[in-house]
Amino acid sequence: MDYYEKTKGLIGEEKFNLIQTKRVLIVGLGGVGGTVFMSLVRSGVIHFHIIDFDNVEETNLNRQVLYTLNDVGKAKVDVAKDFALSINPDIDIKVSNVKLSEENIDDVLDSHYDYICDAVDDVNAKVMLTKYAISHNIPLIVSTGAANKYDPTKIKISTLDKSSGDRLAKKMRELLRKENIDISKINCAYSNETNENLSRNSLNSLIFVTSSMGLLIGDFIFKSFIK
Secondary structure: OOOOHHHHHHHOHHHHHHHOOOEEEEEOOOHHHHHHHHHHHHHOOOEEEEEOOOEOOHHHOOOOOOOOHHHOOOEHHHHHHHHHHHHOOOOEEEEEOOOOOOOOHHHHOOOOOOEEEEOOOOHHHHHHHHHHHHHOOOOEEEEOOOOOOOOHHHEEEEEHHHOOOOHHHHHHHHHHHHOOOOHHHOEEEEEOOOOHHHOOOOOOOOHHHHHHHHHHHHHHHHHHHOO
16 A cells, blocks of 8 residues: 555645655654654655654653653654654654754764754754754754744744744844844744733643644645645
């Protein structure tokens, strides 16, 4: 049986074959990045590099689609790889169980990517990945804050200069402008939800928001390949 019969039926054989030549880097396999990975695996992308330094925790299970209770304590990248291979054993996945830094980024990344998805929650790492993508002329999309958000219909994809209502995006804009980087050319997914009752000191999140953002990013990458 053809895993991707229904995908081919919708987009055609030629575009599907094109998708299967593409390689995607996903950094961060949490609530957003895990859904990006899942959606692209199920849609026909077969070449990946996935990066995360965390292990699965019980508190991840309310929103992170790749993991179950049986995975608690395991490296997220290993569980994600097994998940993908359980769908299509021919998928090609490079895994890096590492935290990216200025010191190791050139050793960990190989620059042979057709798209980069930044789904990390550390602003300095996001700036570093953005600079890497620009310097290597690789298309990039950035996820901004999905924590303390309640309404998935408030999520949008635009460029970073047009994002609003998100503190992480605001900090990214500030740091990148200091580096003289044109933020109007950086794609990002963000929520413009501004309900202050949800802005607490602790970071809490729901699958409706994290996976909605992940699905929008996955769709954005997928459709960029077949335009």
